[in-house]
Amino acid sequence: MSDNPYQDGRGNKDASITNRAGMGQIEYRPEGEARPAGPGPFLIGEAMTGGYGTGANILNDCTISVEKGEIAVIVGPNGAGKSTAMKAIFGMLNLRGGSVRIDGEDITALSPQARVPKGMAFVPQTSNIFTSMTVEENLEMGAFLRRDDISTTMEQVYGLFPILRDKRQQAAGELSGGQRQQVAVGRALMTQPKVLMLDEPTAGVSPIVMDELFDRIIEVARAGITILMVEQNARQALEIADKGYVLVQGANAFTGTGAELLADPEVRRTFLGG
Numbered sequence: 001m002s003d004n005p006y007q008d009g010r011g012n013k014d015a016s017i018t019n020r021a022g023m024g025q026i027e028y029r030p031e032g033e034a035r036p037a038g039p040g041p042f043l044i045g046e047a048m049t050g051g052y053g054t055g056a057n058i059l060n061d062c063t064i065s066v067e068k069g070e071i072a073v074i075v076g077p078n079g080a081g082k083s084t085a086m087k088a089i090f091g092m093l094n095l096r097g098g099s100v101r102i103d104g105e106d107i108t109a110l111s112p113q114a115r116v117p118k119g120m121a122f123v124p125q126t127s128n129i130f131t132s133m134t135v136e137e138n139l140e141m142g143a144f145l146r147r148d149d150i151s152t153t154m155e156q157v158y159g160l161f162p163i164l165r166d167k168r169q170q171a172a173g174e175l176s177g178g179q180r181q182q183v184a185v186g187r188a189l190m191t192q193p194k195v196l197m198l199d200e201p202t203a204g205v206s207p208i209v210m211d212e213l214f215d216r217i218i219e220v221a222r223a224g225i226t227i228l229m230v231e232q233n234a235r236q237a238l239e240i241a242d243k244g245y246v247l248v249q250g251a252n253a254f255t256g257t258g259a260e261l262l263a264d265p266e267v268r269r270t271f272l273g274g
């Protein structure tokens with residue numbers, strides 16, 4: 001009798017070139033469930049440690065949190081791990097240590113798609129819209145998990161960003177940088193999130209458009225949606241931040257209210273250009 005479970009003689013019979021005991025190299029992320037967690041900040045990534053694949057740790061005991069309805073901002077030099085921290089909170093990174101909790105639930109074991117119904121929406125730094133689809137189709141895509149009427153939310157998004165209504169039948173790829181960012185934010189809002197996570201929403205836009213986008217983000221926060229964002233325009237972002245984090249090499253370097261960080265001589269000298 002052959003010990004070949006397939007009994008059909010297929011495949012390579014030379015055991016010397018196979019690894020019978022091996023488990024392969026593909027990372028396996030066992031998906032778990034949400035668990036009740038105690039009281040605390042509305043959203044927190046606590047003591048997050050981890051990196052990409054089997055590579056070195058990018059995040060080192062990094063903690064980011066935001067209270068309900070507030071705006072938290074992450075700043076820091078290029079390569080500090082700001083985007084990685086956002087990805088970790090959204091479940092796109094295998095954490096080797098730490099946990100992520102939202103609204104009293106431990107969601108560390110959840111996949112990104114399972115975090116959306118928990119109220120999280122994430123606008124990544126790049127590739128955050130479907131360029132060949134129209135503006136309106138992009139917004140509809142944002143709502144694809146919803147089974148209820150999305151027209152009210154779409155009206156709210158058009159109310160927030162009137163230019164998108166004018167351009168709703170235009171391919172999103174034909175829009176200006178600032179308008180594209182509005183599409184990306186609008187698409188995220190279509191999920192009716194409790195917390196909106198934005199990675200550099202003002203990247204590549206003019207100072208005037210940046211101010212406008214910040215005003216719209218404040219409006220979203222006033223509507224009760226918690227905001228966690230990464231910003232390259234550190235000074236302006238900290239001015240609107242309830243809480244600010246300076247990350248350096250994947251670790252918390254400075255934490256405080258936006259005003260505290262803006263007033264801190266060391267933060268000013270090192271990160272805000274004096």
Ligand SMILES: Nc1ncnc2c1ncn2[C@@H]1O[C@H](COP(=O)(O)OP(=O)(O)OP(=O)(O)O)[C@@H](O)[C@H]1O
Nearest residue numbers: 052055058076077078079080081082083084085125
């Ligand atoms: N997909 C990836 N695979 C492997 N390493 C990555 C990946 N993405 C980022 N890194 C590495 O992780 C580190 C932190 O990158 P990250 O993008 O989080 O920084 P950042 O603070 O967002 O920088 P920036 O201000 O340029 O956006 C860098 O050393 C980067 O090379």
Ligand SMILES: [Mg+2]
Nearest residue numbers: 082083084125
């Ligand atoms: Mg980044």
